Amino acid sequence: MFLKALLATPAVVGQCGGRSAMIMQQFITQNSPKCVLGSGVRFLYSSEALGIDNYANAREKTALQFQDLREKFYQKMVEFSDPASHNMVFTEDLKHILHLAENNETDLKLVRQMLTKFNSQNKELRFGNYIFGPVVMRLYHHLNQPDEALELFLHEDFKFFFTQNNSYHLLLDLLFKNEKYEDVLKVFDIIETRQSQGSRYPRSAIILYLAALYKLNTPEAFERAVSLYKKLNAAGVGHIRRAVSLAAGLAANQGRYNEVIEFLALLPGQGTYVTVRNLKLLAMNGVGRHDDVLTLLQGFLVVDMPEIKLKNVKQTVFKDVMDRIVSDFESLDNVELKANFSKLHAQLKEFNHVSSSTLGELLLSEIKEVKPREEGTFTRSRYNADASRDPRGRSYNDRRPTPQLKRPGLNDLS
Numbered sequence: 001m002f003l004k005a006l007l008a009t010p011a012v013v014g015q016c017g018g019r020s021a022m023i024m025q026q027f028i029t030q031n032s033p034k035c036v037l038g039s040g041v042r043f044l045y046s047s048e049a050l051g052i053d054n055y056a057n058a059r060e061k062t063a064l065q066f067q068d069l070r071e072k073f074y075q076k077m078v079e080f081s082d083p084a085s086h087n088m089v090f091t092e093d094l095k096h097i098l099h100l101a102e103n104n105e106t107d108l109k110l111v112r113q114m115l116t117k118f119n120s121q122n123k124e125l126r127f128g129n130y131i132f133g134p135v136v137m138r139l140y141h142h143l144n145q146p147d148e149a150l151e152l153f154l155h156e157d158f159k160f161f162f163t164q165n166n167s168y169h170l171l172l173d174l175l176f177k178n179e180k181y182e183d184v185l186k187v188f189d190i191i192e193t194r195q196s197q198g199s200r201y202p203r204s205a206i207i208l209y210l211a212a213l214y215k216l217n218t219p220e221a222f223e224r225a226v227s228l229y230k231k232l233n234a235a236g237v238g239h240i241r242r243a244v245s246l247a248a249g250l251a252a253n254q255g256r257y258n259e260v261i262e263f264l265a266l267l268p269g270q271g272t273y274v275t276v277r278n279l280k281l282l283a284m285n286g287v288g289r290h291d292d293v294l295t296l297l298q299g300f301l302v303v304d305m306p307e308i309k310l311k312n313v314k315q316t317v318f319k320d321v322m323d324r325i326v327s328d329f330e331s332l333d334n335v336e337l338k339a340n341f342s343k344l345h346a347q348l349k350e351f352n353h354v355s356s357s358t359l360g361e362l363l364l365s366e367i368k369e370v371k372p373r374e375e376g377t378f379t380r381s382r383y384n385a386d387a388s389r390d391p392r393g394r395s396y397n398d399r400r401p402t403p404q405l406k407r408p409g410l411n412d413l414s
Contacts, residue, residue, distance in 0.1 A: 044173060044176060045204070046367065048368065048369065050141065052138060052142060055135070055138040055142060061099075066096070073096065080117075081116075081117045088121055089114050089121070091129075093114065094114055094115070095130065097110065098135050103145070111139070112152070115136065115152070115158075115161075132161070133161055133166070134164055134166040137149060137162070137166075140170075140174060141174045144174070146177075146178045149171050150175065153171055165204070168191050172184055172209070173204075173208060176211060181213075181216050185209065185224070188205060201235065206228075206232075206243045207242050207243050210243045210246040211246055211363075211364060213247075214247075214253075219254060222256065222259075225251070229247065229263070229266070239267060241270055242367070245275045245279060246363055247263050248263040248279045248283075249363050251263060252282045252283065257283045257286030257287045258283075260282065260286070261284075264280055274315055274362070278318050278359050281296050281317065281321055281325065282324065285328055290329070290337050293325060297341075300315050300317060300348060301348065301351065316352075317348060317354050317355065318357055318358050320358040320360070321359055329342075
């Protein structure tokens with residue numbers, strides 16, 4: 001077993017019963033029929049969680065600021081960003097173009113040319129130290145340009161330009177949204193080699209990586225998920241319920257029900273969450289523990305947890321999970337088990353504990369906000385902070401002012 005040596009813990013017994021260790025030895029599930037959990041969602045993070053809404057507001061303000069000066073500004077930027085030109089691309093120039101550029105070849109080419117010129121300039125002569133990585137990625141996300149974003153990220157000249165967790169978050173989400181799952185894996189492999197903001201494993205990157213593996217749903221994707229959790233355990237990284245659930249869902253889709261149980265053991269005390277309960281149902285059914293399946297189903301009818309602790313989420317069995325259980329119980333020879341299940345099934349339907357949604361839909365449901373402790377929190381103040389702090393976290397307002405170079409400004413264009 002890939003996970004047992006590293007991940008198996010006493011928590012398995014608590015969640016799966018005292019016989020779980022024996023079950024993991026007795027049941028071989030590689031060739032079990034697979035239950036593919038459906039999904040109809042292509043993205044994970046809301047525009048608010050990504051800071052796209054605040055970026056869009058900033059675009060509107062910039063457009064109002066320029067109005068009739070836009071064309072003249074563009075002409076100047078084409079001239080100044082020419083590699084043969086001795087003019088510099090200043091911080092404010094780049095900020096403006098990143099909030100003015102539209103989704104057309106001319107604008108995208110100008111953005112790339114200005115970024116290249118800006119990045120190649122002597123850093124000592126730059127006007128300020130604005131951190132552009134997240135803003136550039138928000139532009140590409142806003143314009144839905146995954147190929148442009150990925151090409152720039154992979155370019156050797158920009159190796160240290162996109163080293164912020166927020167940049168990773170935006171790029172991975174953009175790639176995932178466009179179903180470029182292999183590219184998500186490629187970017188994550190690069191992130192893993194870097195030490196960014198104190199961690200090789202940003203929370204949002206882990207979630208998006210596992211979501212991509214879940215969507216790929218191949219034996220190789222499963223091996224990657226197992227490998228990741230070995231490394232996360234070795235690095236002492238805390239486990240994220242959404243990420244663990246995605247890994248467990250992938251294991252279920254691959255018919256690896258023992259590994260589903262082991263993954264869920266990483267979430268002690270979270271057995272009341274509807275995703276965890278449904279995954280546990282799938283796993284117990286998959287390894288043939290039908291008595292435990294009945295006990296778990298009974299638990300959906302007898303909920304002794306206060307509603308506030310359940311976050312007002314009705315405890316339901318998802319349609320695809322129930323369909324699989326119904327199919328397996330119908331094939332049993334044990335008449336008593338079948339009768340008990342039939343009775344429970346009727347009660348669950350009567351009290352609306354069978355959902356029309358699928359487990360896959362919940363696993364890939366939109367994340368509307370990011371917890372404050374995470375690197376990807378995008379409140380208005382955090383959006384501004386992205387560009388006002390240096391890589392060490394020091395405020396640029398506390399630094400000595402940089403000498404301002406003189407050159408025709410916005411007012412001179414009128």
